[in-house]
Amino acid sequence: MSAVHPYASRLATIPVRRHETQVLGSTTAWWEYGDPDARTTVLAVHGFRGDHHGLEPVVAFVPGVRFVMPDLPGFGQTPPLAQTTHDLDAYARWLIAFAGAVAPGAIVLGHSFGSIVAAAAVAAGLVTPRLILINPIGAPALEGPRGVLTRLAVLYYRAGASLPAPVGEWLLRNRVIVRVMSVSMAKTKDPDLRRFVHGQHDAYFSGFADRDVLHDAFVASVSNDVRAFAPDIHVPTLLIAADRDDITPIEAERVLATMFPQASLVEIPDVGHLIHYETPQAAARAIDRFLGAPAGG
Numbered sequence: 001m002s003a004v005h006p007y008a009s010r011l012a013t014i015p016v017r018r019h020e021t022q023v024l025g026s027t028t029a030w031w032e033y034g035d036p037d038a039r040t041t042v043l044a045v046h047g048f049r050g051d052h053h054g055l056e057p058v059v060a061f062v063p064g065v066r067f068v069m070p071d072l073p074g075f076g077q078t079p080p081l082a083q084t085t086h087d088l089d090a091y092a093r094w095l096i097a098f099a100g101a102v103a104p105g106a107i108v109l110g111h112s113f114g115s116i117v118a119a120a121a122v123a124a125g126l127v128t129p130r131l132i133l134i135n136p137i138g139a140p141a142l143e144g145p146r147g148v149l150t151r152l153a154v155l156y157y158r159a160g161a162s163l164p165a166p167v168g169e170w171l172l173r174n175r176v177i178v179r180v181m182s183v184s185m186a187k188t189k190d191p192d193l194r195r196f197v198h199g200q201h202d203a204y205f206s207g208f209a210d211r212d213v214l215h216d217a218f219v220a221s222v223s224n225d226v227r228a229f230a231p232d233i234h235v236p237t238l239l240i241a242a243d244r245d246d247i248t249p250i251e252a253e254r255v256l257a258t259m260f261p262q263a264s265l266v267e268i269p270d271v272g273h274l275i276h277y278e279t280p281q282a283a284a285r286a287i288d289r290f291l292g293a294p295a296g297g
Helices: 052-060 088-102 111-125 147-162 166-173 173-187 190-204 210-222 250-257 280-292
Strands: 015-021 026-033 040-047 066-070 107-111 130-133 235-242 262-268
Touching: 015 088, 026 052, 026 088, 040 088, 040 111, 052 066, 052 107, 052 166, 052 190, 052 280, 066 088, 088 111, 088 210, 107 111, 111 130, 111 210, 130 280, 147 166, 147 210, 166 210, 173 190, 235 250, 235 280, 250 262, 262 280
Parallel strands: 040 066, 040 107, 107 130, 130 235, 235 262
Antiparallel strands: 015 026, 026 066
16 A cells, blocks of 8 residues: 655645756756745755655645755756766755756755755855754764664665675665665654655655765765854754754754854754654744744844
8 A cells, every 4th residue: 555645735735846957067857846936945955865855745834935956966856967976075066056056045954964965065155044954964973873773874885886786776776675774764653654754765765876876975974964064154054853863863963053153953852863754844833933033043
């Protein structure tokens, strides 16, 4: 039985349009949600192995805002960047160029790996009035509550990159392993919501272009975190963190919030690294409050 999309009825009321734009010599696929003439535009960057679909539940609960959501290079419908290693510097340069071409001056939002990309880009000069980070990576992933699982993931992605191509691709797209990843991250006890989460990962977690891009992005995701960029981000910043996140514990998120010149932290209880799937309403409420606050608040 296919999983019921719990946010489908809300999403159905929001107009969506697909676009393509040339960025750094490659095509970036992106989606525009909401009124193109809305007063507020949010440029949203998804997490590792996902694509723009992952942040749709949050969009569903923030009406009246225009969302611009690209697929990261090498994921979803965006092909890899031409002749480059897909490291954090490459993703930050891509985001700066994409924002300049499509959504100059937009508020920037990043989830998980997208939080690192967004923070790196803003610290490097991406102009934005505000920054929103959901499940920010606020400490080294290898030191998180499930650091052992992260080390196993390092071996997994290394094997996928080094085995003969057909075997490596099969391993990296293996549905059983994807399900294990999904089960390890989901915290909800609601069986319907769990089915939805697993269905989303089944549908979109293997949409990467090739194993080289996936390995590059994985290395970037576990070799960097937001702390390195926080002191150089001088715009109001909202951190939306989970009290059961297995990648960055809530104590580390509290420390991260103190590293920004202007940051506020919203803690969401009883959820882990999947705020965007399990508690998008709570994230949306925090975003609404943040967008309505004075620039200095």
